[in-house]
Amino acid sequence: MATRREWLGLVVIVLPCLLVSMDLSVLFYALPFLSADLAPSSSQLLWILDLYGFVLAGFLITMGTLGDRIGRRKVLLAGAAVFGVASVVAAYSSSTEMLIIARALLGIGGATLAPSTLSLIRTMFTDPRERQIAVSVWTLGFAGGTLVGPVAGGFMLEHFWWGSVFLLNVPVMVALLVLGPILLPEFRNPRAAKFDLIGSVLSLAAILPVIYGVKKLAGDGFAWGYVGSILVGLAFGLLFLRRMQSSANPMIDVRLFRRAQFSGAVASGAITFLLLAGIGLFVSQYLQLVLGYSPFEAALWGLPGMAGMAFGLFAATTLATRIRPAVIVCSGLVITAAGFVLLAQVSAQSGVAWVVASNVVLAAGIGAVVTIATDLVLATVPSDSAGAAAAVSETANEFGGAAGIALLGSLGALVYRLGLPPDVPAAAQETIGSAFAVAAELPSNLGNALISTASQSFVNGMQWVAWIGAIGTVMIAGFVLVVLRHITPADQVREVRTA
Template identity: 55%
Template sequence: MATPDPAGTAGGRAGTREWVGLAVLVLPCTLVSMDMSVLFMALPFLSTDLEPSSSELLWIMDAYGFLLAGLLITMGTLGDRIGRRRLLLAGAAGFGVASVLAAYATSPGALIAARALLGVAGATLAPSTLSLIRNMFHDPAQRTAAIGIWTAGFAGGGVLGPILGGVLLEHYWWGSVFLINVPVMLLLLALGPVLLPEFRDPRPGRFDVPGAVLSVLSVVAVVYAVKKTAEDGFSWTHLGVGLVGLALGAVFLRRQKVIDHPMLDISLFRSRAFSVSLATNWLVMVGLIGFGLFSSQYLQLVHGMGPLESALWSLPAFVVMPVGIAIGTALHPRIGKPNVIVVGLVTAAVGYGVLSRIQADSSAWHLVVSNVIMALGIGAVFALVTDLILAAVPPERAGSASAMSETAAEFGGALGIAVLGSIGTAIYRADVKAHAPEGMTHEQLEAARDTLGGAVDVAAALPAPAGSRLLDAAFDAFAREMRIIALVSLGLMALTAVLVGTLLRASGSGSEGTRSGVPEPASRDDRRHPATDPV
């Protein structure tokens, strides 16, 4: 284990080792975010090869994100006990192994299980990165720059996933989108012990096993209820499962208030700057990741593009995202972070508004222009939200704050896929059933209603007139699905802009946020300061 560089850990300016170490830390956070969206380009190939149902298809996407979100705080607490670098490297090894299992899965169930293992491993990676950055960069200007670079990596990963996936799928099978994780994880395992310092809490307290179980069960139950209700309609069983999940969540929160060593510092939410920024992070990710599920299918199935061509059409949004981050970083000293965030959210809402006019026969440029506008606005938001969250809390609570920030982002992305995906599936199914040509068998109709890829396969097997009518009905249904989801996302951006404009600016949060809104620690755990443990 390497000894921390004094320049980077004793309150001075960071040196070369810290900046190279930052590049190493950006790798896992980029991959963790990228694996939320890397399958978007592979969905048509998955549908053909593994033949998953629409429910299985959504679980292939969701298993990773929900386990990741549900375990972030648990793994963050574990990192305080065994060492943040040690947890990071253990997660890298697990992530690499799970990636290989996912690449060679032979059934929907096996792929879902592998994605779940990826979520567990990803949860060990994510909370370590920001905590280590906080301890490596003590100079405020350098720390802000480092967080901006980390943010660009995290936000860009969600956009980079479909692009890299498209390039690989042009030449290889769908499992190759997972194998790109392996060399990056090997690089992290090789350089991490040399470049990254170790940090652990010398007095971590007892690990809250019941709290960890409660948090995971609560998330899984609520998500299951939302997904099944959207797919199958209302039922008392689904409602009951959802209520059980909410009850377990309430018990978890209550437990965190009364135990001596909580996993989640509830008192942080008393800061308006912290809670509003956290909500902004969550709501933006709901729309961003949730809608990515539709964009790739629109280009590949409706416009008939190959994976590489569709990836190139997605490239402008990836290029524009860092531009938005740079603009937000440059503007905030002049007009304040809350105002920049509001402008970014309004810009993203305009992009969703443009997208809400899309039709099945629209040019691919319609999708590209709207995505570029959205990426520009969301980039400006991402540039400042994470920094504002950390600035809103005392330094000794930065670890807990960063874990909650990442939990909000990952849970928002997963919830976007589940909720927006389920709403879209319900719209698509209803439209295809209403407009499908007569003479189809029950099995053909069910396959066409299940997924857009299924409709394309069924249409190819039908006589020409019926196949063409089915394709027209399926493409129109999918375009209508996209328009409605775009309007939902527009509403989310507008709601978030109002939330920030009325609450965050009213709290007096400027460029550095407000620390005064966070109450003084009440327990011995709250009084602890993170300790450096060089080995």
């Protein structure tokens, strides 16, 4: 049974996880102020926004494996130090290049936190029931950061300069560096082999081009260069897998994917993130453009989703000791599908209440899915390799989120363009934001008509994506019932005790 030290340690490791996900969105409001101060080019601005997420995703597997080999607490504290120093550098950047470098360092530091903290939970909480509770708290911290980030960033910018959004990280990282050695145990695989530098390079060469290509396709549209980037990454991914299969001491034991408990949990988590990220893109634009809320107000309307997610997380944790994981995950996916169906009913005139209600239902279902899927990943692997397994799970989720924005975003954009009359100006056919910009330059009667038409066409696209989300989650639910049907709560207990 865990003692007070373990539960206090959980608080220490959840707070930095909150900040890691916050840093994916905290710059949202700072862009106008940052641009006025540093005057970055359009390409530099994209790097400032995207580089953190690229590097974070690329280094997850490397850092997870490194923690298993040299010590998870050691890697976590080193990452916290890098994250804290990089936050200060970013806050006081005097040039665009300086800020870009700081964002890259933040990504490297952030990549240590997810696999290290999750694998430490595997070490600290050996009782399955307590581990499931700890995973639920950890999941809520990571998910909550994406919702809290815009709100915290907006608050800081109302009172301080743009660099202050990065200084939110510093006190938490200092606390982790002080309390970590006291409250967190050290763990390393006593049979660990030498770190596979070539394998690490191959993993980076595989992940970074794919993430880059997928995100650029989502943001800029189709281009052969982005497709080529994805293909190059996939080629390196095959080389990485071949090395893992032939190595005596692989970074990742690819045989784990033959186990339904592991592969099913990773796949269900990744596809869930794909659907959630895709619809999140539309909800944000709906609140800001169709309903006219400011980014800060839109972020505030997203906060009720945290209550829904907390309910889903802890309901799933409560039921996990008595009900099969397949049933809980399937039920969570059905609830998620219901949230998508609710969202598909939203119209240009329905207002914010309907969107908030659908988000709460969606978040409750997602919470149940993610916490059980994450716990299944940890329960499947021996404690010695929990860091690498956690990194695989988080990397799959990153891929899922990027693919969701690219695939579902492209579908929604296609429906948007097809729904516009042929006489609409070409610039307005790109995005709803472009249509609003064109409308502002037209006479009021023509501008209002364009806004109304563009809003309705955008909502049609969102409804299509919501229906696809509903159908997709039902299909995943069927997949989960088949793949995980033999796993029982008792199986999970035995897995942990014999690992």
